[in-house]
Amino acid sequence: MPAVFISGANRGLGLEFARQYAGDGWQVIAACREPHRADALQKIANVTIVPLDVADTASIAALGANRDFGKLDLVINNAGIFGGSLSDESQTLDAMDGAEWLKIFQVNTIGPFEVTRALLPRLNPGAKIGIISSQLASIAGNASGGIYGYRSAKAAVNMVGRSLAVDLKAQGFIVLLLDPGWVQTDMGGASAPLQPSQSIAGLRRAIDGAEPEASGRFLTWDGREASW
Numbered sequence: 317m318p319a320v321f322i323s324g325a326n327r328g329l330g331l332e333f334a335r336q337y338a339g340d341g342w343q344v345i346a347a348c349r350e351p352h353r354a355d356a357l358q359k360i361a362n363v364t365i366v367p368l369d370v371a372d373t374a375s376i377a378a379l380g381a382n383r384d385f386g387k388l389d390l391v392i393n394n395a396g397i398f399g400g401s402l403s404d405e406s407q408t409l410d411a412m413d414g415a416e417w418l419k420i421f422q423v424n425t426i427g428p429f430e431v432t433r434a435l436l437p438r439l440n441p442g443a444k445i446g447i448i449s450s451q452l453a454s455i456a457g458n459a460s461g462g463i464y465g466y467r468s469a470k471a472a473v474n475m476v477g478r479s480l481a482v483d484l485k486a487q488g489f490i491v492l493l494l495d496p497g498w499v500q501t502d503m504g505g506a507s508a509p510l511q512p513s514q515s516i517a518g519l520r521r522a523i524d525g526a527e528p529e530a531s532g533r534f535l536t537w538d539g540r541e542a543s544w
């Protein structure tokens with residue numbers, strides 16, 4: 317039975333990843349900040365719930381030492397924030413706040429790097445590492461401006477993923493940057509055109525089909541090459 321680790325698995329896209337992989341018979345290691353409050357996650361069979369705050373280095377170190385799970389075939393760095401306490405409007409040229417910006421980087425950029433590094437000793441040969449990025453990360457595609465914190469943190473995690481792909485090539489690990497589309501979650505809001513089930517089914521196809529030469533690529537939920 318293959319094993320997948322998912323961060324931020326208590327709601328939104330992470331929860332949907334957990335549902336779909338568990339439904340297909342995978343062993344799911346689902347990480348969240350407050351396991352005792354993860355009601356939806358607890359209702360899914362065959363899920364091991366582990367504590368993890370991706371912005372807390374002690375929590376990441378504890379994850380690395382956690383013996384409630386073993387070897388992994390797939391790591392999905394899904395946990396992310398749009399702006400913490402910052403809304404869309406407060407990530408503008410006039411209002412963007414540097415201290416809050418650093419918090420967005422801690423969760424969206426440094427978190428996936430540190431979690432991946434902590435889990436490297438757990439990876440089976442040929443394991444895949446997914447990093448959930450965003451179309452808002454695209455430098456080439458940015459025609460609307462603003463959203464300084466989220467855009468820059470996701471663009472930066474794309475570069476992190478690309479370096480990981482190079483650095484882990486000799487070990488045979490495959491690293492993918494993944495754009496889930498605009499999806500109806502707490503973050504995506506009610507106007508988003510995609511349901512989590514569609515987005516995650518598409519991302520799972522992209523992950524499943526990725527061969528070693530795909531490592532370091534930025535892929536969309538519907539199987540296209542995303543724009544850097």
Ligand SMILES: NC(=O)c1ccc[n+]([C@@H]2O[C@H](COP(=O)([O-])OP(=O)(O)OC[C@H]3O[C@@H](n4cnc5c(N)ncnc54)[C@H](OP(=O)(O)O)[C@@H]3O)[C@@H](O)[C@H]2O)c1
Nearest residue numbers: 324328329349369370371395396450498499501502503504
């Ligand atoms: N929805 C979209 O349209 C969309 C589009 C592009 C990219 N994305 C990306 O997709 C990923 C999932 O987003 P979503 O839409 O599912 O968002 P969401 O509904 O807001 O869920 C975010 C998840 O991340 C977790 N999280 C936040 N900070 C964390 C931390 N410090 N440590 C551990 N977990 C933390 C949350 O846990 P708590 O419940 O504890 O807060 C929650 O489980 C994110 O990386 C997001 O940037 C989403």
